[in-house]
Amino acid sequence: MIRNATKNDAKRVIELLNLAMDNIAFTLSGTTDIKISNTILEEFFRSTNNRLSYENILVFEFKNEVIGAICIYESKMAKELDIAFINRLKSLGIEPNIKVECDTQNNELYIDSIAVDENHRGKGVAKQLIEASFLRAKELGINLSLLVDEAKSDVKSYYKRVGFKPCGNKEILNHKYIYMIKEIK
Incomplete structure (x- = not known):
């Protein structure tokens, strides 16, 4: 069953998303x-208005266990969703190296x-999970997009x-990606 994530999913979802985030x-x-890192990201997950917030996560639950997760948001919100991370890093004296990955000019999910x-x-x-995201994109009237490691x-x-x-193609932090879109038609 696919459902919206809740704050209680923090530990499991961050554990899963770490498999993808490297x-x-x-x-x-x-x-x-x-x-x-996990503790910090779990705190962000439980809060609002950031890219890893539970508000932006769908989970796949099987036999009362979260076995899959997808993080999605409107690309026009990307910069705003990174502000919390940037502010936290700056407060620690770390120069943020967070790059907006998605196309912010053409709004996409x-x-x-x-x-x-x-x-x-x-x-x-x-x-x-992708199909559920595509349905959400259709509801919003926007395409679905992602980046894939070129390798x-x-x-x-x-x-x-x-x-x-x-x-x-897109390069982020000296790493090459392929930009892909699924059009809602």
């Missing part, structure tokens, strides 16, 4: 200590991150199979 989690939290528990992969969980050709192929089309 080092971005450390950039957002300002630490490379995984336990401290942006998939920031998606992750499925390793024991439940290959069962259509990600596909259902992950299998992931790019998967997104093509579920209706995304490559629309350009």
Whole structure:
């Protein structure tokens, strides 16, 4: 079952999204200590008006366990959603290195991150989370977009199979990505 995340999902959702975020989690939290990073990101998850807020997360629940999560938000809100992270990092004396990933000129529903528990992969969980996001994009009257690591050709192929089309390239923190869109038509 897909549902909106609640504050109570913090620990599990951050654990899952870490599978997708890699080092971005450390950039957002300002630490490379995984336990401290998780605690910080869980606090952001429980709060509002930031990219990792429970407000921007859909979860897939199976037998009362969250086994998948997707973080989505309107791209026009991206800069505003990063302010909380930037302010926290500055308060610690850390120069923020947070880059807006999505296209802020054409408003789209942006998939920031998606992750499925390793024991439940290959069962259509990600596909259902993407479809739920696509339905939300349709309700808003905007396209659905995401970035895919250029080196992950299998992931790019998967997104093509579920209706995304490559629309350009983007470099973030010296890493190359393919920008993909699923049009609402």
